[in-house]
Amino acid sequence: SGKFFVGGNWKCNGTKDSISKLVSELNAATLETDVDVVVAPPFIYIDQVKNSLTGRIEVSAQNVWIGKGGAYTGEISAEQLVDIGVQWVILGHSERRHIIGEDDEFIGKKAAYALSQNVKLIACIGELLEEREAGKTFDVCFKQMKAFADSISNWADVVIAYEPVWAIGTGKVATPEQAQEVHAAVRDWLKTNVSPEVASSTRIIYGGSVNAANCAELAKKEDIDGFLVGGASLKAPDFATIVNSVT
Ligand code: 13P
Numbered sequence: 001s002g003k004f005f006v007g008g009n010w011k012c013n014g015t016k017d018s019i020s021k022l023v024s025e026l027n028a029a030t031l032e033t034d035v036d037v038v039v040a041p042p043f044i045y046i047d048q049v050k051n052s053l054t055g056r057i058e059v060s061a062q063n064v065w066i067g068k069g070g071a072y073t074g075e076i077s078a079e080q081l082v083d084i085g086v087q088w089v090i091l092g093h094s095e096r097r098h099i100i101g102e103d104d105e106f107i108g109k110k111a112a113y114a115l116s117q118n119v120k121l122i123a124c125i126g127e128l129l130e131e132r133e134a135g136k137t138f139d140v141c142f143k144q145m146k147a148f149a150d151s152i153s154n155w156a157d158v159v160i161a162y163e164p165v166w167a168i169g170t171g172k173v174a175t176p177e178q179a180q181e182v183h184a185a186v187r188d189w190l191k192t193n194v195s196p197e198v199a200s201s202t203r204i205i206y207g208g209s210v211n212a213a214n215c216a217e218l219a220k221k222e223d224i225d226g227f228l229v230g231g232a233s234l235k236a237p238d239f240a241t242i243v244n245s246v247t
Helices: 016-028 043-052 078-083 094-100 104-116 129-133 137-149 176-193 196-201 215-219 236-243
Strands: 004-009 035-040 058-061 088-091 120-125 158-162 204-207 226-229
Touching (some): 004 088, 004 204, 043 058, 088 104, 104 120, 104 137, 129 137, 137 158, 158 176, 176 196, 176 204, 215 226, 226 236
Parallel strands (some): 035 058, 088 120, 120 158, 158 204, 204 226
16 A cells, blocks of 8 residues: 555665765666655765765655754754755664664654654564564554554654564565564554554555565565665665565
């Protein structure tokens, strides 16, 4: 449901030179037109990327401060993202939840403030391996969904990314059936807890070891509306193949 959406999360990777090369290759790639494409460079390279992208690829931040800017050393505000033309922010990523220690309440504040400044969200959810093994996948995902939903009024500005933590950066991609099962459950959660309209119009994308070889099978699944790609988004030909896996 909704237009296919593919995001490239570059995480804390790249140099001026490697990013310049990656952007040139993305500019030269042939991308299906019926796909929303967004890349998320590290903050310090965003302006470089914005100024060198020639096509219709949009730019996302990987993080944002919880409110208006001011005396918050090391932070970047939503107003500053808007100032340099950044349309999106990734929030709730597992690396920020589990390595940096962000909790649902903190992520919810960021979501509400970013949306209030018209920055759109790639809202990430996903369970740890031990949570999946304990049969808690849906409980964990629904709790994370509720924290986002409590902060969201305009769902048109939100894409949900299901990223099982055990699949991120591990080469252990979820099977199409495993991903589809959670995507369908999240859509059902939206139907019950938000509205049937939001459930059918909101993109639910999959992330976790997506690559050029496994994207096509995943993209066929009814409730998989695109991808959030880490490692493979650093290689332009692979990222283009993933964008072009739209069915
Ligand atoms: P990988 O594609 O490297 O597994 O990373 C996925 C991810 O975390 C995207 O946000």
